[in-house]
Amino acid sequence: MxxxxxxxxxxxxxxxxxxxxxxxxxxxxxxxxxxxxxxxxxxxxxxxxxxxxxxxxxxxxxxxxxxxVERPLIKEHQLSKDGTRKWLIKLEDGNLIETVFIPEESRGTLCVSSQVGCTLNCKFCFTGTQKLVRNLSTQEILSQLLLARDQLSDWPNSNQRKISNIVFMGMGEPLYNYDNVKRAALIMGDKEGLKLSTKRITLSTSGIVPQILDWGNEVDSRLAISLHATNDNLRNDIVPINKKYPLKDLIKACQDYPRAKNSKRITFEYVMLKGVNDSIADAKKLVKLIAGIPAKINLIPFNPWPESPYECSNPDQIKKFSDIVNNAGYASPVRKTRGQDIMAACGQLKSSSVKVRKSILRKGL
Ligand code: SF4
CATH class of the missing domain: 1.10.150.530 (DNA polymerase; domain 1)
Structure with missing residues (x-):
């Protein structure tokens, strides 16, 4: 050896x-x-x-x-009463990341992390309160899927594929770890191996505009945009990366995304924050903003976390909001909150790590 x-x-x-x-x-x-x-x-x-x-x-x-061929260690495994599973994974250097499996009737989705922590500090997101430590390597990204397959006995000798879809929606901004996430996505999609076609992979980004088009040209998976606001003032506040890439540029990148040009839908994620972004006027502005883009809007009831500054919109308000978007011709399902009892729901992932300078990221470590 x-x-x-x-x-x-x-x-x-x-x-x-x-x-x-x-x-x-x-x-x-x-x-x-x-x-x-x-x-x-x-x-x-x-x-x-x-x-x-x-x-x-x-x-x-x-x-x-x-x-x-090594798997990272599982530090903790939690099973929600709704069947959602969350693994706290210990990497070789001791850092911790989280991976979540969400079983549904027609599919099983694995939510994969791309960074330890996140730099972007979206105000409604628990992960954003954990400072960035580093990017994950291709091996660490892929290992989340391999390990989940082990845990679910989801290799070919099992009767039924349990993990059918991948979403890069766990900890981190995947487009800030572009090369490693791209390599992992392409290996996941390889027909002689994991066979998860890019149609079953969703990249979720807070809106790193230049890389959106690169990703579209090089991988062209499904795309989800964490939108959450319909004007720059509010978005600057709750998704601060908007100050660098304002809505006008983000919407243009969506219009130019290859799948959208082929009439395939882009998903816009919209977290419902009481009294912040959930008014009827907001719903109307949303419809106007995305006009012409084949789209689906996921309305996400806000998942509270300790000391979070927001409350979730009332169900009535969410319904009114959804009706307006729906009547404009866009599917606008209200996403069912999954794994909330084990803090595995959207925006609730966080592990305990310490921030190391952002320069580490730029060096690609
Ligand atoms: S929503 Fe995504 S990009 Fe924003 S802070 Fe959370 S993990 Fe980072």
Whole structure:
């Protein structure tokens, strides 16, 4: 065993091949070895190189000297009375992240984190009160899915696919960790491995305008925008990144998003805050703002957290708001709050970590 084995999770198939080659474990003609390893990791969920039995025993021994397939540790597992599960995951450096599984009748959605903490401080979000520590690596992002599959016995030998959809909606702003999230999404979508097509992956962003279009061109998954306000004054206050990328630019990026141009819907997330953004006038402004964009508006009852500055809108007000949006031709479901009893609901994720300077992020660590 070497001092530092490379984790195979997070490498592309070609990178596995090149790496095996550079370690003199295979020859140029043995590209299929990388394919075999890939299949074991992402199709079977295998975590031991020694059990990859389509590879000779001798070669397996050699490979395992250089490589590993490791899962992060589960520090805590909570199961909500509605079936939602939340895993508190301990990373190799001791940082903690959260991953949530939401089972529904027709699908199972895994909500994946992209950063430890978040820089953006959206006022209604508990995660935003936790300072940013660092970006997650591709391996750490993917491992959330692999680990959830282990926990749910959701590998091919189980009868039914439990995790059918992925949302990058956990801790962090995924577009601030663009490269690693993109690599993870493309590996998740690989047809020879995890087979989650980009149609089943949703990237949720608070509105990092330049990267929205890059993402559209390079990945083109479903897109969800954390909108929450219909004018710049209010949005500057509750989603402060709006000061950098105001509504006009955000809406333009949505109009230009490739899927939207192909008449596929963009989801706008709108948290219902009593007396803040839930008036009839707000509903009308919302309809005007997104006019022409194929869209669905998710109305999210605000999930309170300790010392949160807001209250949730009254159900009556949410209904009136929803009716206006609906009558304008947009689906506007009121999202059912899931996992609230285990603080797994939207905007409630938070782990205890300490802020390290933002410059770490820029260096891509
Ligand atoms: S809503 Fe998202 S972007 Fe805003 S603070 Fe929370 S985790 Fe960060």
């Amino acid at each position: 070497t001092d530092k084995q490379t984790d195979l999770v997070g490498l592309t198939q070609d990178e596995i091949f090149q790496s095996l080659l550079s370690n003199n474990l295979i020859t140029e003609k043995e590209k299929f070895r990388a394919k075999q390893i890939w299949h074991w990791i992402y199709h079977h969920g295998e975590t031991s190189v020694h059990k990859m039995t389509t590879i000779s025993n001798e070669l397996r021994k050699e490979i395992s000297k250089f490589y590993k």
